[in-house]
Amino acid sequence: MRTPHVVENWIDGRSHGSVGGESLPVIEPATGAEIGRMAASGAADVDLAQTAAARAFPAWAALPATERAAMLERLAGLVERDVERLALLESTDSGKPLSLARSVDIPRAAANLRFFAETVREWKADEDFRAPHAVSRVMRRASGVAGCISPWNLPLYLFTWKIAPALAAGCTVVAKPSEETPMTAAALGELSAEAGFPAGVLNVVQGRGAECGAAIVRHPGIPVITFTGGTATGAHIMSVAGPMFKRTALELGGKNPTIVFADADFDAAVAGAVRAGFQNQGQICLCGSRVLVERGMYERFREAFVERVRALRVGDPMDAGTEQGSLVSAAHRGKVAAAVERARAEGGRVLCGGRAPEHSELPERVRGGAYWLPTVIEGLPMNCATNQEEIFGPVVTIQAFGDETDAVRLANESVYGLAANVWTADHARGMRMAEQLEFGIVWINTWMLRDLRVPFGGMKRSGVGREGGEEALRFFAEPKSVTWPG
Numbered sequence: 001m002r003t004p005h006v007v008e009n010w011i012d013g014r015s016h017g018s019v020g021g022e023s024l025p026v027i028e029p030a031t032g033a034e035i036g037r038m039a040a041s042g043a044a045d046v047d048l049a050q051t052a053a054a055r056a057f058p059a060w061a062a063l064p065a066t067e068r069a070a071m072l073e074r075l076a077g078l079v080e081r082d083v084e085r086l087a088l089l090e091s092t093d094s095g096k097p098l099s100l101a102r103s104v105d106i107p108r109a110a111a112n113l114r115f116f117a118e119t120v121r122e123w124k125a126d127e128d129f130r131a132p133h134a135v136s137r138v139m140r141r142a143s144g145v146a147g148c149i150s151p152w153n154l155p156l157y158l159f160t161w162k163i164a165p166a167l168a169a170g171c172t173v174v175a176k177p178s179e180e181t182p183m184t185a186a187a188l189g190e191l192s193a194e195a196g197f198p199a200g201v202l203n204v205v206q207g208r209g210a211e212c213g214a215a216i217v218r219h220p221g222i223p224v225i226t227f228t229g230g231t232a233t234g235a236h237i238m239s240v241a242g243p244m245f246k247r248t249a250l251e252l253g254g255k256n257p258t259i260v261f262a263d264a265d266f267d268a269a270v271a272g273a274v275r276a277g278f279q280n281q282g283q284i285c286l287c288g289s290r291v292l293v294e295r296g297m298y299e300r301f302r303e304a305f306v307e308r309v310r311a312l313r314v315g316d317p318m319d320a321g322t323e324q325g326s327l328v329s330a331a332h333r334g335k336v337a338a339a340v341e342r343a344r345a346e347g348g349r350v351l352c353g354g355r356a357p358e359h360s361e362l363p364e365r366v367r368g369g370a371y372w373l374p375t376v377i378e379g380l381p382m383n384c385a386t387n388q389e390e391i392f393g394p395v396v397t398i399q400a401f402g403d404e405t406d407a408v409r410l411a412n413e414s415v416y417g418l419a420a421n422v423w424t425a426d427h428a429r430g431m432r433m434a435e436q437l438e439f440g441i442v443w444i445n446t447w448m449l450r451d452l453r454v455p456f457g458g459m460k461r462s463g464v465g466r467e468g469g470e471e472a473l474r475f476f477a478e479p480k481s482v483t484w485p486g
């Protein structure tokens with residue numbers, strides 16, 4: 001039997017169990033087995049972490065940006081050195097294919113750390129403005145202790161996307177990964193010591209959102225909160241952080257359209273729509289879960305799309321050929337199953353999937369896992385719950401549109417506004433669509449292609465604020481304007 005994992009908090013430069021001694025199981029979702037225990041932290045643990053972070057803050061913020069950058073780069077190097085170990089932890093913890101964790105999640109975590117190291121080196125924290133009789137200087141200084149709360153779908157990728165700009169800007173951090181996927185964040189805490197981070201600069205507290213996460217949000221000594229997760233949780237966090245006048249950034253859910261025009265490169269559009277719909281089992285906020293296809297080629301596209309989705313290899317995340325792993329938990333699979341039931345009740349026709357795989361369809365090791373077959377549903381109006389509510393699983397709806405105006409109308413018929421992807425051979429049309437789509441991110445003939453310098457985030461109920469580039473550094477710094485005659 002393998003040694004069970006022990007996941008502890010990383011506070012003030014060392015590992016700790018929770019103050020109350022409580023723990024939670026760590027489950028491997030692909031098998032359903034308990035593979036370890038994690039600290040179940042609460043307010044007392046968050047207090048310890050905040051105290052350490054507040055103590056470390058003045059010296060960290062006073063370091064030259066180049067020194068903070070060098071430490072982030074050393075940490076990136078350690079993540080790259082340990083890519084195999086971290087990818088294995090990530091895949092085991094989340095159910096995602098090991099090949100995806102190895103090629104996307106972990107390399108991107110290292111890239112996040114490197115990117116913000118480079119960005120802070122170039123960043124002008126002080127800026128002068130000259131007028132005829134006055135000079136004003138804007139001085140941006142780190143805000144203090146930042147609370148960073150991240151979700152389970154891209155665990156280390158999104159964890160580093162939050163902590164890297166905070167640390168680069170000079171904040172110290174109290175961070176909480178999702179209780180579903182605690183392992184890589186715990187490993188990163190340990191690696192931060194090896195990279196030379198002073199004790200207290202990066203603290204990782206593990207536990208449930210409603211206890212540990214909520215304690216971060218309401219802690220008076222944590223003036224900045226950055227959160228990625230569900231829209232309902234985001235609304236709750238805002239209701240607590242708002243009256244405390246905390247600086248808050250929210251990256252929330254999405255119900256994103258993939259829009260395919262008849263002039264698009266057919267094969268590229270089919271492949272793109274499959275990838276956008278089902279990467280990471282559809283558990284990415286950017287996934288295209290509403291496929292809109294121009295009427296003239298709807299039937300042909302639907303046929304090719306469904307054939308490709310049916311052919312996706314569902315299997316053991318550890319097998320090299322697996323394209324679809326398990327969902328993050330049995331509870332989440334229950335939510336996906338209920339959403340598909342509701343789609344049927346709303347009159348949707350299930351074109352493929354629509355059920356959990358039979359035991360005989362899965363390798364023996366993962367027969368107890370939280371699997372769901374990639375699902376395509378047709379015949380639903382845009383205003384039904386299936387097309388309006390985020391499912392966050394391998395479930396996509398497909399529908400036809402008439403012309404550009406119709407495509408824009410259908411795509412924008414959503415309370416969410418995170419990301420749209422448009423497939424067309426006519427770039428001018430792509431740009432016209434981008435102008436009219438109410439989404440923070442628009443991809444033309446591609447999906448999830450990111451330049452880390454550009455703002456990332458959504459409109460409407462998909463979030464408040466933008467991450468990425470200098471905007472992220474600015475978020476963690478208070479501007480002060482100083483003016484003198486001159």
Ligand code: NDP
Nearest residue numbers: 150151177178179208209213214229230233251252253285
């Ligand atoms: P949740 O909102 O449930 O959780 C996100 C994080 O918040 C977790 O660490 C969770 O802890 C914590 N949390 C839960 N309740 C509270 C609370 N009351 N106070 C403070 N923290 C809390 O989202 P999921 O983890 O289920 O993630 C999926 C969601 O994230 C989807 O809606 C998806 O669209 C969105 N998302 C958005 C992205 C974006 O950039 N816009 C990117 C990726 C995902 P715990 O899990 O331990 O309960």
